[in-house]
Amino acid sequence: MSAAGSTTALVVGAGIGGITAALDIANSGFPVVLVEREPSIGGHMAQLSETFPTLDCSQCIMTPRTVEVGHHDLVRLHTYSEIESVRRSDSGGFVVGIRRRAAYVDWDKCTGCGVCQEKCPFKVESAFERGIGPRKVIYTLSPQAVPNKPVLDAEHCRYLQSKWDMQAGRIPSVDKQGQPASPKCGACAKLCPTGALNWDQQDTLVEEEVGAVILATGYDLLPASRLPEYGGGELKDVVDGLAFERLLAASGPTAGKVLRPSDGAVPKHVVFVQCSGSRDPERGVPYCSKICCLYVAKQAMLYKHRVPDGEASVFYIDVRAGGKGYEEFVTRAQEEHHVRYLRGKVSRIYSQDGRLIVKGVDTLSHRAVEVQADLVVLATAIVPRVSTPAVAGLFGVAADGNGFLVSGDEEMAPVESGAEGVFLAGAALGPKDIPETVAQASGAAAKVLSLFLRRRMLETTAPAGEGMRAA
Amino acid sequence: MRVVLDPLALHGAFIREIEAISEQNLLACNQCGRCSAGCPLVEEMDLLPNQIIRPAQLGLDTVVDSTSPWLCAACLMCEARCPKGVDLPRIMDALRQIALRRGESRVVAGDVDPALLAGAPQMAIVGALRRGEK
Amino acid sequence: MTEAGRAYSYFPGCTLATTAVDYDVSGRAVAAALGLELNEVPDWNCCGAAFPLSADNVMSFIAPARVLIAAERSGHDLATLCAVCFHVLKRSDAYLRTHSEAAERLNAFITEGDYTGRTRVRHLLGVVRDDVGWEAVKQRVAAPLTGLAAAPYYGCLLLRPQEEMEFDQAERPRVLQDLLRALGATPVEFPRQAECCGSTLVVSAPGANRRLSTAVVDSARLAGAAMIVTACPLCKYNLDQAQAGRPSPEQLPVAYFTQVMAAAFGLLEVAGPAFAVEAST
Numbered sequence: 065m066s067a068a069g070s071t072t073a074l075v076v077g078a079g080i081g082g083i084t085a086a087l088d089i090a091n092s093g094f095p096v097v098l099v100e101r102e103p104s105i106g107g108h109m110a111q112l113s114e115t116f117p118t119l120d121c122s123q124c125i126m127t128p129r130t131v132e133v134g135h136h137d138l139v140r141l142h143t144y145s146e147i148e149s150v151r152r153s154d155s156g157g158f159v160v161g162i163r164r165r166a167a168y169v170d171w172d173k174c175t176g177c178g179v180c181q182e183k184c185p186f187k188v189e190s191a192f193e194r195g196i197g198p199r200k201v202i203y204t205l206s207p208q209a210v211p212n213k214p215v216l217d218a219e220h221c222r223y224l225q226s227k228w229d230m231q232a233g234r235i236p237s238v239d240k241q242g243q244p245a246s247p248k249c250g251a252c253a254k255l256c257p258t259g260a261l262n263w264d265q266q267d268t269l270v271e272e273e274v275g276a277v278i279l280a281t282g283y284d285l286l287p288a289s290r291l292p293e294y295g296g297g298e299l300k301d302v303v304d305g306l307a308f309e310r311l312l313a314a315s316g317p318t319a320g321k322v323l324r325p326s327d328g329a330v331p332k333h334v335v336f337v338q339c340s341g342s343r344d345p346e347r348g349v350p351y352c353s354k355i356c357c358l359y360v361a362k363q364a365m366l367y368k369h370r371v372p373d374g375e376a377s378v379f380y381i382d383v384r385a386g387g388k389g390y391e392e393f394v395t396r397a398q399e400e401h402h403v404r405y406l407r408g409k410v411s412r413i414y415s416q417d418g419r420l421i422v423k424g425v426d427t428l429s430h431r432a433v434e435v436q437a438d439l440v441v442l443a444t445a446i447v448p449r450v451s452t453p454a455v456a457g458l459f460g461v462a463a464d465g466n467g468f469l470v471s472g473d474e475e476m477a478p479v480e481s482g483a484e485g486v487f488l489a490g491a492a493l494g495p496k497d498i499p500e501t502v503a504q505a506s507g508a509a510a511k512v513l514s515l516f517l518r519r520r521m522l523e524t525t526a527p528a529g530e531g532m533r534a535a
Numbered sequence: 536m537r538v539v540l541d542p543l544a545l546h547g548a549f550i551r552e553i554e555a556i557s558e559q560n561l562l563a564c565n566q567c568g569r570c571s572a573g574c575p576l577v578e579e580m581d582l583l584p585n586q587i588i589r590p591a592q593l594g595l596d597t598v599v600d601s602t603s604p605w606l607c608a609a610c611l612m613c614e615a616r617c618p619k620g621v622d623l624p625r626i627m628d629a630l631r632q633i634a635l636r637r638g639e640s641r642v643v644a645g646d647v648d649p650a651l652l653a654g655a656p657q658m659a660i661v662g663a664l665r666r667g668e669k
Numbered sequence: 670m671t672e673a674g675r676a677y678s679y680f681p682g683c684t685l686a687t688t689a690v691d692y693d694v695s696g697r698a699v700a701a702a703l704g705l706e707l708n709e710v711p712d713w714n715c716c717g718a719a720f721p722l723s724a725d726n727v728m729s730f731i732a733p734a735r736v737l738i739a740a741e742r743s744g745h746d747l748a749t750l751c752a753v754c755f756h757v758l759k760r761s762d763a764y765l766r767t768h769s770e771a772a773e774r775l776n777a778f779i780t781e782g783d784y785t786g787r788t789r790v791r792h793l794l795g796v797v798r799d800d801v802g803w804e805a806v807k808q809r810v811a812a813p814l815t816g817l818a819a820a821p822y823y824g825c826l827l828l829r830p831q832e833e834m835e836f837d838q839a840e841r842p843r844v845l846q847d848l849l850r851a852l853g854a855t856p857v858e859f860p861r862q863a864e865c866c867g868s869t870l871v872v873s874a875p876g877a878n879r880r881l882s883t884a885v886v887d888s889a890r891l892a893g894a895a896m897i898v899t900a901c902p903l904c905k906y907n908l909d910q911a912q913a914g915r916p917s918p919e920q921l922p923v924a925y926f927t928q929v930m931a932a933a934f935g936l937l938e939v940a941g942p943a944f945a946v947e948a949s950t
Contacts, residue, residue: 292840293616339567344618381567411573411616414860416891421860425572430586432577558724575865579877606874608881609722610865611829615839628722642873651872656684656902658753661718663872665729 069155070275071516072097073509076147076455079107080126080498081280081490081505083133088509090138094516097272098133099162100143101451104209105130107282111192113312113320115498116362117393123315127208134210140272144215146451148269150458156484157275158459166265167215168224169202173260176212178204180252180261188220194307196325197317202252206315216261222248227263275519276485276512277459279469280505281452283491286341286348286445294340294413294442300326301420302413302440304340305359312366322370324439327418331438333375334367335422336360337410341445343381349445349466354495356443357384361394363441364403377404377435379424387497406433413440446495459486468494479508487511544594553591556629563619564588570613570623576606584613584623587630604630605641605667628666635669642667677796678740678747678788679707682754683715689751689902695927695939696750696793702809702934703801707748710739716754719869720761727771733761734775737790738782746789748796750927752901756826756834759790763833792827794900794926795836798844803851811935813853819929820857820894820921821845822885824904825865839863845898848926852933859892861885866907882911890921896943897923 073089075082078100086096098105109115110130112122133139142162149161169180180202190199192206202216218224227247230237239245253261288304289297296302301324303311314320324331338356341348357380364376383405385391397403408425415421422435448467456463460483462470469492472482479487487508490501541547550561564585571583580603587598604627613623635641642663651660685693700707714735721729736758740747749755765772766786776783797806823842831839842863846856866885867878886908889897899905905923912920922943932940 292838339618343565343567346618346620347616348618381565408568408572409618411569411612416860423572425568425583425585427566427568427571427583427585430583432571432574432583556723556725575881576870576877578880579874606870606877608825608865608868608870608878609719610825610868612825612865615829615831625722625724632723647872648875654688654906655871656688656906658682658684658718658751659869659871659903659906661683661715662753663869665717665719666869667873 069519070153070157070273071095071519072272072274073512073516074099074158074160074272074274074277075280076277077107077280077282077490077492078105078133078141078143079280079282079490079501080109080129081282081501082107082278083129084502084505085278085280085489085509085512086133086139087129087136088506089512090133090136092513093138094513095138095140096136097140097142097160097162097274099145099147100141101146102205103144103167103203103213103215104205104211105133105141105143106205106210108306109498110206110208111194111306111313112309113314113316114362114366116358117387117389119362119366121314123208130208130210141211142270143211147455147458153273155275157273158277158485159271159273160277162270162272164268164270165215166218166267167213168218168221168262168265169214169216170260170262170265171211171213173258174213174256175258177257178214179255179257181214183251183255185249185251186220186222188217193310193317194304196303196307196310208315216252223250223253224263276487276515278487278489278505278508278512279452279456279459279461279481279492280488280490280508281449281455281492283446283495284449286447288340288442288444290348291340291442291444294337294410294440295415295420296340296442296444299413299415299420299440300324301331301415301438302442304442304444305356305363308363308441312363312370320370322367322439329438330371331374332371333377333435333437334364334439334441335420335435335437336364336376336378336441336443337413337422338378338380338443339409340442342443344445349447351466351495352384353443353446354384355446355497357382358387358390358393358497360441360443361397361403365397365401368401368403375404376401377406377437379406379408379410379422381407381409387499406435408433446491448492452492456492459483461486461488468492479504479511485515538595540593547594549596550591550594552633553626553629556632557622557625559622559626561588561592561626564592564617564621565619567618569616569618573612573616575610575612576603576608579606584627588621588623588626591626599630599634599637601630603627604634609666631666635667640667640669644668675704675800676706676708676745677791678743678745679709680713680716680736680740680747680749680754680758681709682749682751683718684753684902685751689905691939691941692750692902692905692925692927695925695931695936695941698936698939699927699930699934700793702936703797703805705796705801708743708745710736710743710747713739716757717761718753718757720757727774728778730761730765730771730775731779733758734765734772734784735779735781737762737765737788738779738784740788741785742782746791746796748791748793750793750900752792752824752827753903755790755792759835760833762786762788762790792836792900794844794848798847803847806848806851806930810852810933812933814849814929814933815853817849817854817896818857818894819849819854819896819898820859820889820892821849821862822889822897822899822904822908823863824899824901825863825868827900828863845900845926849898849929852929854929854933857889857892857894859888859894861888866904868903868907871903871907871910878907879911882907886911886921894921896929897921898926898929899923900926
């Protein structure tokens with residue numbers, strides 16, 4: 065550490081944006097602290113099957129980067145962690161307190177063999193699988209998880225809950241014979257070859273001093289339950305875009321077969337509803353979510369690949385395809401794959417006789433239409449993550465009325481926050497696709513490198529201790 | 536058919552009349568069609584609800600002759616779901632008012648089916664007359 | 670709940686006073702059974718039967734304004750049973766609160782008093798849910814309606830527009846389902862529970878009206894309902910008429926929610942023919 069300030073970077077969020085920024089900075093020779101609240105890195109891109117417009121396998125293009133960042137000598141990766149406190153350091157950087165949640169697994173002992181997850185007898189709903197499939201109580205997010213070390217979901221763990229109940233006297237801690245009672249289950253601990261289960265593990269707190277920070281906390285989807293008139297949150301066969309990705313993904317709960325969540329049947333007619341909650345100042349969000357027109361075209365095409373005799377219909381208001389190759393991509397879906405595009409916002413979706421009735425309209429032919437679907441995919445609005453405003457606030461970054469982070473100058477300096485040493489990238493700023501996210505991440509990384517290089521220059525041109533601050 | 540759009544009509548009397556009666560900004564409608572998708576009477580209408588608004592947005596008063604406002608049951612489903620908060624029932628009523636002011640009554644008290652007069656809840660008759668009588 | 674909250678101004682409306690008097694009678698009976706005091710608004714007039722949608726005619730608000738003025742004198746909330754009256758009065762009240770010049774002109778014209786917007790307009794079903802509570806309703810049940818598969822039919826005007834009606838969630842209404850469960854019956858969910866019966870098109874477009882009402886009835890039957898429960902005399906009329914040509918065994922009885930409550934409370938004399946049939950089988 066020099067008087068000019070730390071030249072370690074902090075990147076908050078390890079989706080494709082955070083990973084890209086971390087690699088750009090680390091590969092330039094500066095250390096990076098990378099913090100991610102999920103057990104492993106990759107963000108939503110890790111949930112995707114293929115990406116538009118190339119139809120590259122998402123895991124295939126991402127894994128080289130996740131592996132690189134997971135093994136990089138200059139990257140300190142804190143997963144299952146959150147920023148808890150921030151204060152300015154004396155040299156214009158930050159001292160951050162990072163809380164790493166108790167995983168109840170000692171990752172230093174764990175080899176990632178996966179026996180615990182395989183043998184855990186209990187399944188719960190998996191947020192990663194978006195309602196399509198379950199996970200075990202002790203789990204990794206995917207087989208390619210980086211780090212490939214599991215965490216234990218204490219809330220649903222029989223062993224921990226019964227152990228804590230006994231400790232608190234809520235249930236008896238001796239059995240009928242007067243012997244000490246054992247907590248229930250504990251299968252993972254019994255089977256772990258390295259004894260990595262640690263039932264007494266606590267949250268840990270670390271402090272890191274950093275010279276600059278990049279906020280890349282990403283996005284979430286509007287919960288489908290906000291759309292009751294579409295059966296969102298109620299009808300099993302009405303799912304959102306990320307859930308459909310899990311159906312398409314080879315590593316997903318159905319091994320890439322498109323099956324109805326309700327009965328496992330192959331849907332012969334899938335209806336995609338764009339603008340589910342977007343462009344809806346009255347009852348949703350006022351803005352356009354930017355990526356849905358493209359990912360719906362992608363998902364419709366992939367569905368037609370998997371189920372060649374199936375029908376795919378898309379209800380849209382406009383098709384927004386401004387990126388490179390995007391217009392051609394959508395045209396391919398329409399003209400070559402016969403995805404039927406109907407112009408009109410769906411009024412209502414309900415269930416009847418095991419099918420989903422979609423009440424829509426095709427304004428171009430001036431017809432109200434009713435479509436009977438087997439599966440409906442709602443392209444729900446992109447929204448900020450619930451946790452983003454709080455962590456951004458710790459660094460003095462504000463969110464706008466929609467909860468997206470505000471740049472210092474939206475037009476001319478979108479990756480700068482306006483606060484010294486704080487930069488922004490990716491969907492935390494607003495809906496965007498992967499190429500834009502990666503570009504912004506590299507842009508933010510370049511800003512960080514520029515700041516660090518100026519600090520280094522100041523350090524070498526001025527005597528230390530004269531109190532010169534980095535520009 | 537081709538229409539020469541008269542710039543004056545875009546700010547003209549017809550739009551102003553609808554907007555004064557309905558207190559709605561016609562330009563708020565982006566023709567998403569959700570109103571038409573959920574309207575229970577589209578089966579009988581000659582023009583879809585969103586189709587009624589479009590010519591009006593361009594200042595064309597051709598829609599005054601449409602049967603659609605007279606088939607509107609004022610069920611308010613369109614207004615409940617419009618993403619832009621356009622109160623379409625009020626626009627429909629404005630069109631009814633304009634049609635009545637320009638032409639004849641659509642519901643005439645003397646022509647009401649006697650069976651209805653005998654047995655129907657009178658609010659149905661009063662309501663229909665209030666909507667359809669000059 | 671204090672006793673003070675149990676007295677209401679009551680507006681029957683024209684239809685409940687005449688062609689739908691069974692709704693009024695059963696309503697008063699179940700209100701009394703629940704300890705609710707309903708004081709009929711003195712010298713009331715027709716609410717107008719249609720919420721005026723045209724802004725340039727203030728005089729179309731005279732009828733509902735006069736009712737609201739009469740109700741203000743009592744100092745109590747105004748309760749009504751007819752869904753159309755509820756809709757007209759509630760929205761007129763909301764309109765006059767936000768359009769002070771219209772309220773001023775009406776006040777200048779109407780001699781019996783001034784509209785000040787003090788009175789809260791409510792529907793009796795909302796009063797039962799919010800002021801009485803389902804527990805108290807359950808306690809009053811003498812003959813639980815076990816095994817009655819009843820389709821709750823809301824129609825349009827009770828629910829929409831949601832923010833103005835302040836009655837229930839328009840897309841997922843629950844109050845009739847909750848009432849039916851409190852009475853021991855089984856609510857049947859069906860897709861058309863909040864779709865239009867045809868309303869006043871019974872006069873001006875009877876074919877379209879018949880199509881809509883028939884669709885509602887068929888939707889309820891398809892879902893397994895043995896009865897349709899409603900809160901609007903026009904809905905009841907339309908749904909009854911849609912079935913009039915069908916053989917009796919195929920008809921679904923349509924009852925007011927107050928008649929269903931009366932049956933559960935053991936007040937069979939006001940529960941109407943739907944329950945007379947039930948009682949005799």
